[in-house]
Amino acid sequence: MQIRKKTHNKEVIRGKRKFQFLNSGILGIKAISSGRLLKEKWEVTKRDLYKKIKFFCGGGRCKIWSTLEFNSTLTKLNVESRMGRGKGPIYSNSKFIREGKILIEFSQIPKHKQKEVLSFLQKKLGLRIKLVNL
Incomplete structure (x- = not known):
């Protein structure tokens, strides 16, 4: 029997996952x-990346995989x-990212360009990230 901790948010806390494995690529963020x-x-970040x-x-040598699913809607x-008018229309979808989540995976990126990709994504996203190798 698994004991669940009751929280007020939608995410169920089952313990922090400090690691997650790469599924498709050799390099991950x-x-x-x-x-x-x-x-x-x-x-926008994915398109710029x-x-x-x-x-x-160059051509189509490098491959990119992303497995993020946006499961929460934001209303405004x-x-x-005045009060009593409901929640309002949906203006965006969002995803709560926990520490240890693999955001994106790559294959065949040159070693000397990996740090440049990391710094580019660090500026675009509001999260602290690091490179993970296979």
Whole structure:
């Protein structure tokens, strides 16, 4: 029997996972800190990363995998609206990232460009991240 800790948020706490394994690639980006990631911000970051990787590797040699699913919706009402009007329309989707989660995986990125990719993603995302090798 597993004891579940009751919390007020939607995430069930079953203990912190300090590690997660790479599934598809040889190199991965792992979150060290926890935080919320918006879908629009992730799409822009991923698009810019594809451009940068294409510039590094040339053709289609490098591959990128991402397994993030955005499972939470964020709603917002007007500032001047009165109480009793409901939650308001959905303005974005989000994902709560815990520490130890693999965000993105790569294959065949040159060794001398790996730190550049890490610093690029560190600036774009609001999380602390690190490189993980197979």
